[in-house]
Amino acid sequence: LLSTQTASASASISFTSDIDSTYDSYVFKFINIHPGTDWNNWFAFQASTNGGSSYGVTVTNTAFRPYHNEAGSQTGLNYLDSYDQAQSTAFIRLCEDTSSANADENLSGTIQIFNPSSTTFVKHYLGRSQTGISKVGQAYTVDWYGAGYFNTTSAINAFQFKMNSGNIDDGIIKMYGVK
Numbered sequence: 001l002l003s004t005q006t007a008s009a010s011a012s013i014s015f016t017s018d019i020d021s022t023y024d025s026y027v028f029k030f031i032n033i034h035p036g037t038d039w040n041n042w043f044a045f046q047a048s049t050n051g052g053s054s055y056g057v058t059v060t061n062t063a064f065r066p067y068h069n070e071a072g073s074q075t076g077l078n079y080l081d082s083y084d085q086a087q088s089t090a091f092i093r094l095c096e097d098t099s100s101a102n103a104d105e106n107l108s109g110t111i112q113i114f115n116p117s118s119t120t121f122v123k124h125y126l127g128r129s130q131t132g133i134s135k136v137g138q139a140y141t142v143d144w145y146g147a148g149y150f151n152t153t154s155a156i157n158a159f160q161f162k163m164n165s166g167n168i169d170d171g172i173i174k175m176y177g178v179k
Contacts, residue, residue, distance in 0.1 A: 007168035016052035021117040023177030037166030044091035052158035056089035061148025096142040107131040116156040123150040
């Protein structure tokens with residue numbers, strides 16, 4: 001464990017130190033992330049090559065999700081082509097929509113970034129999250145999977161997490177180094 005940050009009506013959470021060649025990969029665990037505003041919110045992250053002065057490293061990625069409602073009447077597994085990014089500098093979506101309406105609408109998950117300090121290769125990542133959401137009067141559990149790469153041979157040395165709209169009302173993010 002290298003760092004722990006707790007959100008409290010936070011616009012974003014940034015990790016700008018301890019990301020160097022000491023570790024082969026870095027794991028971020030986000031725990032009980034709850035948005036500050038209602039509906040159509042999703043959690044996202046991006047990287048920086050300049051210590052966090054700016055975020056927007058070019059990325060290509062993809063995602064899919066299985067889901068199931070509490071009533072047991074709706075299930076599915078979907079490729080999420082609308083979440084794909086191809087050579088984009090936008091923040092990377094890490095979950096299905098979530099909301100601040102109910103206590104069970106929050107998300108938790110993990111991202112692993114491989115060899116961010118490399119100045120030879122692009123940087124791959126894997127992500128997974130679980131979200132509790134309510135849509136059209138139904139409560140769902142959604143398991144989200146995403147993967148991609150930052151298309152840069154510059155060393156990545158900072159990461160930022162935020163909601164696409166509004167603040168992160170509550171939650172914890174931990175950063176681990178893995179050798």
